[in-house]
Amino acid sequence: MTDITSRRDPHAPGVPGVPAISLRGATKRFATKDGSAFTAIRDVTLDVAPGEFVAVVGPTGCGKSTTLSLVSGLEPASVGTVEVAGQPVEGIPDGVGYMFQADAVLPWKNVLDNVALGLRYRGLRRADAEARARDWINRVGLGGFEDRYPHQLSGGMRKRVAMAQTLITEPTVLLLDEPFGALDVQTRELMQDELLTLWSGSGAACVFVTHDLTEAISLADRVVVMTAGPATVKDVVTVDLPRPRRVEEIRLTPEFIQLYKRIWDSLREEVEITRARGASRVA
């Protein structure tokens, strides 16, 4: 793994003391067909400092993606406040990068154009944008596939295109929704490396949704465990392992195992609640 520099970068953007992301009692309800409201997340309060890496874990369907959509400004909160860099979120805040859980690359643009998209939107000249896009395509291991269209790629390759598309804009608030789920173990580690390299240099705040606890612990400064839906923050575990970390080494250390166990127990409770609720509702 790449050497990772100090996680508190002195050049980090954002006013010191002002959290990059701040959720205060954020609740999101969706209208359902019969007119009643379905609460997806409830009273979520969470601050993420500039330059901090937070991993979010929680039972499936609890509300992790919904939380990210509030931070990104794509959905307004029903109750509570959401702030990015100290400003209430209205529309898309500046500097937010969001890699969606679903496939979101443009089917009518090839890999090169898809990756260059954010730069083109920011008004870069085509040649410059493409040069940087090529660099990113190589970093995610897709060199040679520049002129393929998304439907000609495998699921994992599309994910990596989306990754490059998001990272190329060098966001200061980076939201990643299960980015590496469709990758093989090794590629996943390579991508994790890439991500850490970018992040550590930039001082960006990063929120990383994953189901892989090992991944969560090895990447994050803090791991947030969410409750069964409607989700709220159940537990926050600070990962005090020194950086740079070498996953293969640390995963056998007692600290790692203890952290893993703590998160695992916390999460299991929630999953069981989710499960029991599903079963009882039908009974």
Add this chain to the structure above:
Amino acid sequence: MTDITSRRDPHAPGVPGVPAISLRGATKRFATKDGSAFTAIRDVTLDVAPGEFVAVVGPTGCGKSTTLSLVSGLEPASVGTVEVAGQPVEGIPDGVGYMFQADAVLPWKNVLDNVALGLRYRGLRRADAEARARDWINRVGLGGFEDRYPHQLSGGMRKRVAMAQTLITEPTVLLLDEPFGALDVQTRELMQDELLTLWSGSGAACVFVTHDLTEAISLADRVVVMTAGPATVKDVVTVDLPRPRRVEEIRLTPEFIQLYKRIWDSLREEVEITRARGASRVA
């Protein structure tokens, strides 16, 4: 984990001695834009017996999904033969169930109707189909969400709907393309249980694509490692661990660790080749 019965079920369908799936030198080429051919898989030879559980691992983009699409009859092989239950594949063979890597549930049907779909296609009466669908919805932990539409579900919930949709038809050849990637660890184990329960009773042949080696080893009779694209079968590792298996116990046994290491090394080579190739092609 549930108790798992003998993996050679006496009531297994299929003629004894005739493999449920048989690929012989199967090659698949796609036409690319400039008229030349891109080889996705090359010369794949593999037999799967009735009642056997085969896990397939390989670098991302190597051709795993393509292999499944040949077996399912959705794509014809360019060269070589593909047989299911001793019959050459033309159109969709009887008894094949295929859970796609991409989202494939019908957006205009709610969860209940989506799960009941296969039974309705088979001509079951609505009431019967729905009763069985409700049962399956509970098994995958979605009780209470029967009348939700797919866009109202989280990514992991949609995957579980797809799972139920596939399993309800009780296929004799079961193809699963990264079914549990989007699930949290616990839900994933519950689903694995469900899958094994169904499979062990049915004598179905199962091909299971995954990136999670632990999952592969704990579920499969054999693990097939594929080479970097164009994929062919590189290595086949027989998992001789006794069933029923308890993942949490066996993962610390020396056999497990040895198997893991063997597969891991084999796979790492391929991933590195893929990676090097990507890098060199641009250089």
Add this chain to the structure above:
Amino acid sequence: RGAAADDDASATPNVSIMVGGIDKVIYLPAMLTERLGYFDDAGVDVDLKTEPSGASAENVMLAGKVDGVVGFYDHTIALQAQDKCVESVVQLAKVPGEAEVVATSSDSVGSAADFGGKKLGVTSPGSSTDYLTQYLATKNGVDTSDYSTVTAGAGSTFIAALQNGGIDAGMTTDPTIATAVDKGLGKVLIDMRTEEGTKAALGGLYPAASLYMTCDYVEQNPKTVQKLADAFVRTMQWISTHDAAEIAAEMPADYAGGDPELYVQSIKDSSPMFTTDGRMPEGGPETVLDVLGTFSDTVKAKKDDIDLSKTYTTEFVDNAG
């Protein structure tokens, strides 16, 4: 339109004339004048346009898009009822050139008195075929509500309607009349293509095809109008001195459609309707006013205010020659 500036005896003014169906036999003098070269001889450059479907030709003229219209005289009266001054400068026909054709299959219609309960075809609602039919019926004691008016168009649709019983009888012009008779589908019941027939049917002449222009145009471009009148009057005289075959020979070949003989026949049947001098026939305007004043909603209301002398002028045809 800067036509006034062109109004000079020596210059060659441009005039655009819209014909309400350039290939209809009743409007034949327009194209014939051009074919005979009389417009050129008179020193006027005429641009003939066709507008196949009736009434909006006048709108186009009033909107200043064309200078003159070859159409039915009765429009000048209808327009006056709407406070628009339009006058006929050359009268091409003294009778409508229309005939009531009865389907051969229906022998129950022996005269207009038998119209009751029948389906009677007209070319379009509010056209002169419509008003003449109403007039004929009423005059023969059949109320307009006792028969049904059917729009049957002209040409093949009319013929087909006769054949398949869509109408029992209908009023139309040549070559539809000639075709219906030729195909044995219909016979002429009331013939308003001749002076006698028209007088018998309507009690007077019914001036129809004419060249009319807005009063303003006529006032501002007397010399141009004179040239047009000269050309048209020559044509009218030419028609009266030549037989149908000679006339047909002057017309564009494809006006004969599929059947040249039939075309000659229809010219022969219809040519008695033309005036020989372009003059408004005596008593004609009164008949027209009588018909429209009875049945047209717009004219009915203003019947007593209509000043017929403003609907035509013989000034130019008098000077022609």
Add this chain to the structure above:
Amino acid sequence: MSLDTQTRPTAEPQQVPAPSPTFRLFRSRASRRRSTVALVRVLLIVVWLASWELAARTVIDPFYYSMPSQIWDRLVDWFTEGTSMGSIWSNMAVTLEEAVLGFVIGTFAGVVLGIVLGRARFLSDVLAPFIKGANAIPRIVLASLFVIWFGLGMSSKVATAFVLVFFAVFFNSFQGAREVDKVLVDNARILGASRWAMMRTVILPSATSWILASMHVAFGFALIGAIVGEFTGADQGLGLLINHAQGNFDAAGIYAGMLIVTVLALGAEWLITRLEQRLTSWRPPSGSELARDL
């Protein structure tokens, strides 16, 4: 960097039964929006009519353009006194019947043929040029051919309405059937869908928004078809009324006729929109959020 770890209440009900205040706020915002829309519409109409009336009384010639007050008088006249072709209601009924018949038959044929050809490559390759060519045949010419073929009765107008509706619906259904997501079709095939079940459960629902989009245009076309047919040959109907007005330089009559046609079209439109809402109720509530920001 602060963080509040909430202790969670024991049994938070997942469904909130009574709408919370926030929700009521949402709803009232939506209804406020609806009334704004209605207001702006009415305002537009009033401004338009007023300026028309004013212009007609001053600059433009009402002989061509008529004016709202005259049109209103004509409408009142038609509805109280009747028209020269009988009661206005029966004229409307005739035209509407022709249009509705043409619409229903045309839509049905267009959807069926469109979907079938959309999924049957060979058939569509063979038939495409014929259908595309047929679409270019001028409908007024066809209208008179139909009068010849079918006579002056209702059938010739229905046929004219049909040809207008059919092509509009056909091309959209055809494209809609082609655009179906391949993975959905594959999934249904694997699940054992028969040809017919595939059509019913996958192709048709997926093409629904295509078909509905064409239906919005199609009813207007059906009315046009009926009226063109009436122009060519008929004994009753709104087309004749308009034609009659044209023959009499009655601009007010022309515009009044067009107005009635428009109102009929909007009525049908309303019904189609209701149908649309029913058929697409499974969709995410359409992108108002999204449109706001765009």
Add this chain to the structure above:
Amino acid sequence: MSLDTQTRPTAEPQQVPAPSPTFRLFRSRASRRRSTVALVRVLLIVVWLASWELAARTVIDPFYYSMPSQIWDRLVDWFTEGTSMGSIWSNMAVTLEEAVLGFVIGTFAGVVLGIVLGRARFLSDVLAPFIKGANAIPRIVLASLFVIWFGLGMSSKVATAFVLVFFAVFFNSFQGAREVDKVLVDNARILGASRWAMMRTVILPSATSWILASMHVAFGFALIGAIVGEFTGADQGLGLLINHAQGNFDAAGIYAGMLIVTVLALGAEWLITRLEQRLTSWRPPSGSELARDL
């Protein structure tokens, strides 16, 4: 249960440069398919013409229905001798020019307005009833209004063609702009797309198949519009030629005119299909595989 573990060759080239025999087989199969299609088409035409000719010579009356041999004679006549309205080529040129202009302007306006309204909820809510109502106004009535407004020149026919094209394209662009996948729009917003960039890179490409589908119908409509305009008042054009034939019981002339219009439409269709292929080259090669089985 057997299994062959292949030893892999050291450096298998990932791209196969020369088409393998299998590939050549594929290709020849595709070309064989193309020629079958052509053959069936020709066969259909021959059968149709022959039965028409036969019927006209025996049962049906060629006075109404004409017959292929007469139509052929009329065409030969037109192309060698010319028509009463000048050379057939100049008539075709006039009509084509009107149609093309109406088509281009109508498509442009339809796409722009459709896309803008499709994404601007409030505007579309306000304007929808007006546009839908306007769509129901009979085009023949409009055509005569256009002559009054724009005169007898080309512009009135272009306007008639325009109104036909516009609505067809508008409704599809509108719906196409609404159907854009929400996640693609969200992604582009996050990536910083301006309103205009969003239109250009997301909405428009996504609505392309909708727009193209409507363009297939629209050129036929443009021709119809031009011809309707010519019916209303003109001095040249195919519409007059057909109208002239109608007035003279020249059934052969009517059908010959329609045939020429059809050929023009197919020519334009061919061009649109080429455009379509270019614009949708990013798509998976359409579901022939799929259609075969369906």
